[in-house]
Amino acid sequence: MDTVPPSPSACLQHAGIVLPDGVSRAPLSVRDGRVASAPASRAHRIDLRDHLIFPGLLNAHDHLQVNAVPPLPHDAPFANSYAWIEAFQPHFHDAPVASALRHPKALRLRHGALKNLLAGTTFVVHHDPWHPALDAEDFPVAVLRDAGWSYALGWPAYGPPVPQSFAETPPGQAWMIHLAEGTDEAARSELATLDAMGCLASNCVLVHGVGLRDADIQRIIDVGAAVVWCPSSNLALLGATLDPQPLQEAGCLMLGTDSRLSGARDLLEEMRVALAHSTLTTRQLLALVTTDAARILRLEKRGSLLPGASADMVIVRDGGGDEARCLLAIERSEIRAVVRDGLPRIADPDFAEWFEAAGVEAVPVMLDGRPKLLARNLADPALLAMEQGLEPASSDARPAYDLRMEAQR
Ligand SMILES: [Zn+2]
Numbered sequence: 001m002d003t004v005p006p007s008p009s010a011c012l013q014h015a016g017i018v019l020p021d022g023v024s025r026a027p028l029s030v031r032d033g034r035v036a037s038a039p040a041s042r043a044h045r046i047d048l049r050d051h052l053i054f055p056g057l058l059n060a061h062d063h064l065q066v067n068a069v070p071p072l073p074h075d076a077p078f079a080n081s082y083a084w085i086e087a088f089q090p091h092f093h094d095a096p097v098a099s100a101l102r103h104p105k106a107l108r109l110r111h112g113a114l115k116n117l118l119a120g121t122t123f124v125v126h127h128d129p130w131h132p133a134l135d136a137e138d139f140p141v142a143v144l145r146d147a148g149w150s151y152a153l154g155w156p157a158y159g160p161p162v163p164q165s166f167a168e169t170p171p172g173q174a175w176m177i178h179l180a181e182g183t184d185e186a187a188r189s190e191l192a193t194l195d196a197m198g199c200l201a202s203n204c205v206l207v208h209g210v211g212l213r214d215a216d217i218q219r220i221i222d223v224g225a226a227v228v229w230c231p232s233s234n235l236a237l238l239g240a241t242l243d244p245q246p247l248q249e250a251g252c253l254m255l256g257t258d259s260r261l262s263g264a265r266d267l268l269e270e271m272r273v274a275l276a277h278s279t280l281t282t283r284q285l286l287a288l289v290t291t292d293a294a295r296i297l298r299l300e301k302r303g304s305l306l307p308g309a310s311a312d313m314v315i316v317r318d319g320g321g322d323e324a325r326c327l328l329a330i331e332r333s334e335i336r337a338v339v340r341d342g343l344p345r346i347a348d349p350d351f352a353e354w355f356e357a358a359g360v361e362a363v364p365v366m367l368d369g370r371p372k373l374l375a376r377n378l379a380d381p382a383l384l385a386m387e388q389g390l391e392p393a394s395s396d397a398r399p400a401y402d403l404r405m406e407a408q409r
């Protein structure tokens with residue numbers, strides 16, 4: 001046997017690579033964590049015929065640390081998010097909530113990141129204070145670092161004060177705030193209030209916007225600010241969401257899951273909810289979580305797989321027809337592989353050789369009943385225990401993988 005050392009270079013051949021302006025059938029080379037214009041001489045070659053490769057998805061809004069906290073049961077929609085926050089307070093004493101919050105914050109952040117990664121999201125905008133755990137080299141996803149934020153106009157104590165935080169954020173960086181998260185007058189008046197404070201500019205990322213009126217939307221477009229649409233969370237809390245069309249047409253819209261406290265299980269599910277509650281096409285929805293988000297957040301290396309981009313990828317089977325629909329039609333367990341910085345992180349067991357060639361130690365797990373290989377550094381038992389549907393593979397599952405892989409050779 002030859003002893004070629006592990007190489008992180010790979011050449012993905014025969015797949016359809018989903019680019020901003022169409023699908024390329026050229027080989028996709030990965031070197032040093034980036035998409036390269038030519039393969040390295042010793043690149044690990046992978047035949048991906050009948051597959052599509054999408055850029056890793058960008059989730060424009062999450063609170064990573066609360067994704068294992070059970071949502072607040074309620075019968076009727078809230079008029080705004082402040083009413084929901086108030087109603088939530090006694091819920092903190094419920095045993096399942098208290099027990100979910102007893103996990104160390106670093107672990108909870110990691111869990112929220114793993115939730116994203118499992119469904120093809122490789123970059124997240126985390127709307128809460130920065131935490132050293134987010135800097136870990138093996139943190140499951142990349143997180144927007146250079147940004148300012150406040151929490152919300154009506155609940156200022158939770159985050160940095162609005163005028164100060166806005167003023168301290170360089171114009172080239174995003175400044176985020178929950179805004180107009182409701183259907184009542186309080187929510188409807190928030191954009192005008194922010195504007196009157198002198199805190200509405202092209203770097204503003206306004207999360208939710210359900211209460212925005214037509215004139216508000218026009219004002220946002222004129223200023224060149226952006227809105228994060230979180231339809232699942234809006235529908236669960238408020239029984240309503242915004243009309244995404246004008247903001248999408250103006251290139252001012254992104255999509256976010258919010259956390260599972262109110263939102264969808266993951267970004268794939270969020271995209272399906274968005275499709276069901278709008279007239280946006282599947283291709284427009286894909287742009288919201290790739291090219292549009294990368295442009296708005298000024299992330300030159302993300303949202304596409306052009307040479308020089310971060311080699312963050314979602315690989316799925318090509319079901320034929322509209323490529324974006326192939327992605328929207330599947331559950332997270334049907335993703336063939338999620339790749340970050342050129343390295344496979346979770347994938348079907350027949351990609352075992354890629355893990356090996358990339359020097360990524362992988363362990364067998366079950367994701368929603370399907371066998372997968374997961375990078376060992378993401379397979380901490382405490383982490384797996386927090387994610388419903390993800391569990392270590394039982395010891396008798398191992399021979400089944402080997403048999404399956406033998407059958408595919
Ligand atoms: Zn939020």
